Amino acid sequence: MSVRAESVRSGWERATGPRAVGILGIALGALSFWLALPPVHARNTVLPVAVGILGAAAGIWAVSRRERRVGWGAIAAALVGIVGAILATRSSLTHLDIVVFWGALVTATLRWATPLTFAAIGGMFSERSGVVNIGLEGMMLVGAFFGALGADKTGSWEGGLLIAMAAGGALALIHAFFAIHLRADQIVGGTAINFLALGITGYLYVDVYGQQGTPTNLPAIPDVHFNWLQHVPPHQLGSFLDNSFGQMNLMVWLMFPLLIVSYIVMFKTPIGLRIRAVGEHPRAADTVGISVYAVRYSAVVVSGVLAALGGAYLSIGFVHSFSEGMTNGRGFIALAALIFGGWRPFGAFGAALLFGFSSALALRLPDAYGSSAGTLFQALPYVLTLIAVAGVIGRSIPPAAIGRPYKKQ
């Protein structure tokens, strides 16, 4: 028996193991719903239900093999898929086509996920180094305001982004000083940061722009156009790609390299190792000569810079003006995305996508199914998030030293 044969067999076992089967069950559950939607449009419930039952069976098998979490996730996904598919086959085709226009849904999802992802990645740096950053919301807001102010005063969106980053970093520095040097309670400090940001931006906004609001010709972060996408054969795929990715803001595209870079930095470089060491066991890190304070300070400042970029995307990338409190809780959602993404870049991105998708869907559903139920649909992102957190993701484990100030000996 060679080592190679052993590893091949364990690979095969992994592929047929309860965990893999459970994941397959989740996929089948999603597939059963998808079959009833455009462009497939199964008008008959038999096929989606059959696929869904298959998914549920896979889930039950996984549960019986002690893979409880994924198994139950598969069963839940299958049930949601079957119910969704039955509902979809009952509703008219025109309604479905209005709501489920995949290209528009994809682009709206990415648009909503972008500010969340920037802030969540920022939060990851701070929290991985052991500093809770509940002030993300405030840092985003400051980024949104100073992005607009900077773009206005310098006359270029690049200037706006730079000033937003500087402002976010400065606000984060205050948080870092309180959390690290003064060893304040980090939740309280972060909350103070949020109030401070609300106050600063609100005051300066009225002071600078008065009743007029930000100028209508504010320099904007440009959109990136890919006209060639619509010529991709076959035609259906081409128009889907064009509607999805043909016209997206530069910041949306920048999100992808940011994800990759932050993953590499955090998990493949000595810098990342130091950040994580400081967040897991600062004393041990200190004994081997890592400066806990320096690492934490820089990690928190980076988090402020990234959160501010997310805020600047909102003001000068998407809506092209600033209004008071315009982040509207997105910093907190980013924090939630970070936590149930397990403090990992792609996990956080996935969570942000889920939230973005359900927000995009919630804004489309009333078009077909009556605007009076709009309030109900608006709860969708939160409900889906709850299901995802409670059902599929399970408990995520935070960095060991998170929220605990470090005192040098």
Add this chain to the structure above:
Amino acid sequence: MNRSLALLGVLVLLVAAGCGGGKKSTANTTTSGSSSGKKIKVGLVTDVGGLNDRGFNHLSYVGLLRAQRELGVGQRVYQAKSSQEYLPNLSAFARGGYDLTIGVGFTEADAIDAVATNFPASKFAVVDVSQTEEKHKPANLLGLLFKEQETGYLVGYLAGLEEKRLPGKDIIGSVGGQKQPPVDRFIAGYQAGARAADPGITTLNAYSEDWNDQAKCKQIALNQIEQGAGVIFQVASGCGLGALDAAKEQNVWGIGVDADQSFLGPHILTSAVKRVDTAVFDAIKLVADGKFKGGNIVFGLKDNGVAVGKISPKVPKSEVAKVMQIRADIISGKIKNIPTTLK
């Protein structure tokens, strides 16, 4: 111990600075002289849209400033950041001995009903709320109402004419902030007007359930434009500015609300103007003249309480003339029974 105390002190300062910054922007006290003997004090409580919504709340402030200038009244504004703040803000004015407390917006209906009932000796006015439909019908409350359907009908009629003239499917959209009577009056009039101009037209409507978050309104407007809407009418205060930004980005017409929003750019077809400033000024003047009494005042096209804003110069003259004809017909009573509710 000392250190943590110092820390606590600094934190408190920081929070205070944060709140203080917010307050500073929310409160304006003025002590300009008055011509009459006893100076009248007026308090204004905005809804969550805030003074910078470039519309509704902003206009109420404009009316207040005019009263300060022309009638010499003292004024103070509280901006509510959430609907929980209406009650304390309104009570604070009543308790502070203000001669008139003005609430802005339908969302303050319950709060002002409660406060007016609790302070029967103080005077209250409220924009967009009918005094007779309040639970306690307080006799010291004046409701300032508008016939939004009339201006909605006019801008809708123009939207219908434009859709008929321009190529493509005839579809128009509207983005409301919340399903409320004043919002629905605008939109019901808009849809009826568009159908009068172009009977085959399709109307889309959605609510953002938000008055501030521009991103939401923009996304809703983008959805409607993608479904073929060539005109977007926003009735969502600060949030609605996002809907107009979507119209700008996608090269379709946008229609402003409350204030004349033509300054936003050449993509603004026109605006459904609602003279909240006039209403607020009139209410203050009633108090100054000693003629204030509870009830309702309804402002319409006839008395210039609602109006159609500046029409884009790109619109053909003949269409403008038609709209003006419709306006005359509404005032003369030839066109009546404009719907005020949406199904």
